Amino acid sequence: MITSISFENFKSLDAFDLGDMHFHLSPFTCLIGLNGSGKTSLLQGFDFCSQLMSGTIEEWLKRREWKSNDLLNHLSQQRVIYGNVEFYFKNLGEISWDFAFNPSLMRCTHEDIFMAKDRSQFVLEDGRVSLFFGSGKTYEYPKGLSYKGSVLSILDTETLHPAIHAVKTYLSGLRSLDMLTPQAMRRRAKEGENIGYGGERLSAYLHGLSKARKEQLLSALQGFYPQVEKVETSALRAGWKELKVTEGWRNSKNKPLLTDARHLNDGMLRILAILAQTLPPENGEKKPSKKQVIPHCLLFDEIENGINPELMPKLVAHLLQAPQQIFVTTHSPSLLNWLPDEIAKEAVILLYRDSQGGTKAVRFFDLPTPKKRLELLGPGEVFVDVDLEAMTQEALALDPTLP
Ligand SMILES: Nc1ncnc2c1ncn2[C@@H]1O[C@H](COP(=O)(O)OP(=O)(O)OP(=O)(O)O)[C@@H](O)[C@H]1O
Ligand SMILES: [Mg+2]
Incomplete structure (x- = not known):
């Protein structure tokens, strides 16, 4: 250090x-x-x-x-x-x-x-x-x-x-996130070996996490926001990745509230960005999965x-x-x-x-x-x-x- x-x-x-x-x-x-x-x-x-x-x-x-x-x-x-x-x-x-x-x-x-x-x-x-x-x-x-x-x-x-x-x-x-902004984090991204200086590659970074890491992230996020049920990322056409969060509130048809990153609150986006990069290593894991760079x-x-x-x-x-x-x-x-x-x-x-x-x-x-x-x-x-x-x-x- x-x-x-x-x-x-x-x-x-x-x-x-x-x-x-x-x-x-x-x-x-x-x-x-x-x-x-x-x-x-x-x-x-x-x-x-x-x-x-x-x-x-x-x-x-x-x-x-x-x-x-x-x-x-x-x-x-x-x-x-x-x-x-x-x-x-x-x-x-x-x-x-x-x-x-x-x-x-x-x-x-x-x-x-x-x-x-x-x-x-x-x-x-x-x-x-x-x-x-x-x-x-x-x-x-x-x-x-x-x-x-x-x-x-x-x-x-x-x-x-x-x-x-x-x-x-x-x-x-070393990664300085002195330009991290919710506006940037709301964007869709293609590649995400890191979250980007303003957080603009957050969706692609989360998409590339291993299943075990995604579960770890969800449980850490629930520690902050207990109403969160799922953090989902999906691949769209031309390689764009999209981020959505499901929260426990239900509509009259018992469907939970699903919110696209563009409409997620600033605090949750920032917490997601912080948590995604500071999770403790998975059990037995020496190196992060695939090309992901953990600073x-x-x-x-x-x-x-x-x-x-x-x-x-x-x-x-x-x-x-x-x-x-x-x-x-x-x-x-x-x-x-x-x-x-x-x-x-x-x-x-x-x-x-x-x-x-x-x-x-x-x-x-x-x-x-x-x-x-x-x-x-x-x-x-x-x-x-x-x-x-x-x-x-x-x-x-x-x-x-x-x-
Ligand atoms: N090239 C430079 N040479 C000398 N001083 C500079 C230079 N660039 C910026 N500064 C000084 O540094 C100050 C900016 O400092 P900085 O943004 O690091 O402060 P900060 O502690 O983060 O403040 P804040 O709490 O408002 O965010 C400027 O107001 C200016 O006085
Ligand atoms: Mg400052």
């Missing part, structure tokens, strides 16, 4: 550090902060790293309708984005990936993966890729490789050091949107048990309130802007006032009780990187 992430010069994330020096990230992270503090930008930052690793950065910019310049911090003259992601894998130990990305070239001009366990290193420098093994052995690739994003996107990492492959697999299997790490922006507070305890319990690392952003005290105190202390991160306009991060319950109030109140009650502007001042006063 990812234990820390840092950026220089990516949007408002300049000299930005989440984790690293002060703490390690947990399997579940909840980002809070005022409007404009940088929550969505941070999810985009994670997604940016994922696209670098997949070599799909140009398509990603196009989909977001961004120019390469939009990636840069507009308050700085720098033309290069620097980043660092640190990982911990049970069998491989600590691994760190550093990169320097040049938006004019659309590729990383420097990369470094350091494997702490055996002190091996993978380096891209001056267009040349070298592998230094802890044993002293070195391997060099020929110069002049042609790639976009990370050079690892074009290398068959399965044949390289397992730690390099783990970094590539983890990051390319290793999922990021949801304003996860509470369209979901009523009564469902929050179930949603939080579900996310805490998810097999993936999860990041959410929220403005919802009700979400925070359902986090056990011990988890909240580690998981809740406050993002704020410093006097230079840069986004900064601090563990919310490390700040003196929230820490004190948590002794008496629940995490969500503390969130309501404190003024986030004042907490920004507390965080600035504690920030060791500021003069």
